[in-house]
Amino acid sequence: EVQLQASGGGLVQAGGSLRLSCKASGFTYDDYAIGWFRQAPGKEREGVSCIDSSDGTPYYTGSVKGRFNISSDNAKNTVYLQMDSLEPEDTAVYYCAAEKVPQENSQLLYRFWVSGQWQGYGMDYWGKGTQVTVSS
Numbered sequence: 001e002v003q004l005q006a007s008g009g010g011l012v013q014a015g016g017s018l019r020l021s022c023k024a025s026g027f028t029y030d031d032y033a034i035g036w037f038r039q040a041p042g043k044e045r046e047g048v049s050c051i052d053s054s055d056g057t058p059y060y061t062g063s064v065k066g067r068f069n070i071s072s073d074n075a076k077n078t079v080y081l082q083m084d085s086l087e088p089e090d091t092a093v094y095y096c097a098a099e100k101v102p103q104e105n106s107q108l109l110y111r112f113w114v115s116g117q118w119q120g121y122g123m124d125y126w127g128k129g130t131q132v133t134v135s136s
Helices: 106-113
Strands: 003-007 010-013 018-025 032-039 046-052 057-060 068-073 078-083 092-100 130-135
Touching (some): 018 130, 032 068, 032 078, 032 106, 046 078, 046 106, 057 068, 057 106
Parallel strands (some): 010 130
Antiparallel strands (some): 092 130
């Protein structure tokens, strides 16, 4: 059974930090791009960050660059999203997701993920969302 178990959301004041975790099971971890989308109230879902687990290359959407850090523990099949300097605009439900990496032009997937042009439709796997609330 495929599972993406997300955890780590919560309530934090502006400027604070949270770390999200996404533990994957039921599929070959190394064959997939894994990362995060988020959806704020009244807004479209957007790709936040993803990681190429084969070499650790991270990708971020512009609004979180310099504040968020994504990492992968391949031994634990787990992706982490460390979120620092949180802002009220980061308030959203965060979803862990996984998409099989194509054999060719794999970077296109990672860049599209964080481009702001993909809401994740057609994604292979989704985890349950975790709420992140940042108070001002």
